[in-house]
Amino acid sequence: QEKVQQSPESLIVPEGAMVSLNCSFSDSASQSIWWYQQHPGKGPKALISIFSNGNKKEGRLTVYLNRASLHVSLHIKDSQPSDSAVYLCAVNDNNNAPRFGAGTKLSVKP
Amino acid sequence: DAGVTQTPRHEVAEKGQTIILKCEPVSGHNDLFWYRQTKIQGLELLSYFRSKSLMEDGGAFKDRFKAEMLNSSFSTLKIQPTEPKDSAVYLCASSFAGQDTQYFGPGTRLLVL
Numbered sequence: 001q002e003k004v005q006q007s008p009e010s011l012i013v014p015e016g017a018m019v020s021l022n023c024s025f026s027d028s029a030s031q032s033i034w035w036y037q038q039h040p041g042k043g044p045k046a047l048i049s050i051f052s053n054g055n056k057k058e059g060r061l062t063v064y065l066n067r068a069s070l071h072v073s074l075h076i077k078d079s080q081p082s083d084s085a086v087y088l089c090a091v092n093d094n095n096n097a098p099r100f101g102a103g104t105k106l107s108v109k110p
Numbered sequence: 111d112a113g114v115t116q117t118p119r120h121e122v123a124e125k126g127q128t129i130i131l132k133c134e135p136v137s138g139h140n141d142l143f144w145y146r147q148t149k150i151q152g153l154e155l156l157s158y159f160r161s162k163s164l165m166e167d168g169g170a171f172k173d174r175f176k177a178e179m180l181n182s183s184f185s186t187l188k189i190q191p192t193e194p195k196d197s198a199v200y201l202c203a204s205s206f207a208g209q210d211t212q213y214f215g216p217g218t219r220l221l222v223l
Contacts (some may be wrong), residue, residue, distance in 0.1 A: 043203070043217055044214050049211070088152075097165065
């Protein structure tokens with residue numbers, strides 16, 4: 001079964017900082033990879049996905065995927081206090097069943 | 111459009127009871143997922159349906175957990191009998207199919223005493 005690991009476990013940054021979150025996975029044949037944001041007491045919300053090697057940018061978010069090194073990262077530019085949340089990496093297996101990492105808790109201080 | 115609906119939002123059960131959690135996916139979505147979320151284990155996939163067919167039944171969760179998709183707009187997750195270690199947030203999500211975005215419900219917080 002796909003293993004997904006995220007780092008760091010938690011991160012505290014000042015407002016306006018660039019945030020970098022990491023995710024490693026075990027199966028190079030995995031399908032799409034998703035990043036979700038989860039606020040306390042809420043269900044996760046999908047932010048951005050990537051399938052092919054390379055990068056993808058949407059607004060302040062950029063995701064980088066390297067299948068050879070089994071690594072994907074999410075970068076948040078100009079972070080805001082409202083970005084404070086848990087960020088989850090999810091890797092779809094060959095049945096498109098998602099496997100989630102444990103998450104990174106981000107705190108952006110004003 | 112309504113999002114994913116889950117009821118109840120909170121449930122308290124005694125050890126050994128049977129509880130049923132309910133989920134209504136986004137209208138038109140073909141895929142439905144049930145997850146359990148705890149601080150220690152994170153998000154674990156319990157069941158996965160595609161067009162009402164069970165694609166994954168959760169491996170280690172099979173013995174006391176049973177998800178059903180009675181029609182395309184309603185699913186239940188039955189836990190029988192409940193144990194204190196089942197205390198967690200149970201999340202339901204749906205998507206059109208395949209690689210598409212998953213939309214999550216708000217979850218049901220279950221406490222088993």
